[in-house]
Amino acid sequence: MNIGNGLKAIINVGCVLWMIIGTFVILGGFNQSSSGQIYVGIIFGLVAPIIIRYVIFYIINSFK
Numbered sequence: 001m002n003i004g005n006g007l008k009a010i011i012n013v014g015c016v017l018w019m020i021i022g023t024f025v026i027l028g029g030f031n032q033s034s035s036g037q038i039y040v041g042i043i044f045g046l047v048a049p050i051i052i053r054y055v056i057f058y059i060i061n062s063f064k
Contacts, residue, residue, distance in 0.1 A: 004060050011056050018049040 022045015029037030 004064060007060055008057060011053055011060075015049040015053045019046055022046050022049070 022041050025041035025045050026038055029035065029039075029041055
């Protein structure tokens with residue numbers, strides 16, 4: 001196992017934890033009268049970690 005696979009595993013764990021926290025933010029937004037917290041949870045809790053993960057994986061793969 002090379003260092004690239006180890007870095008990918010660490011990034012995956014961090015992104016999954018970030019998405020779990022984002023899911024809790026989305027679920028917490030359903031108890032509010034406005035839907036602003038739901039949109040923030042979707043953008044910063046689900047979309048942002050996926051994009052950041054793809055960018056970091058692209059950078060890691062470029063060193064191979």
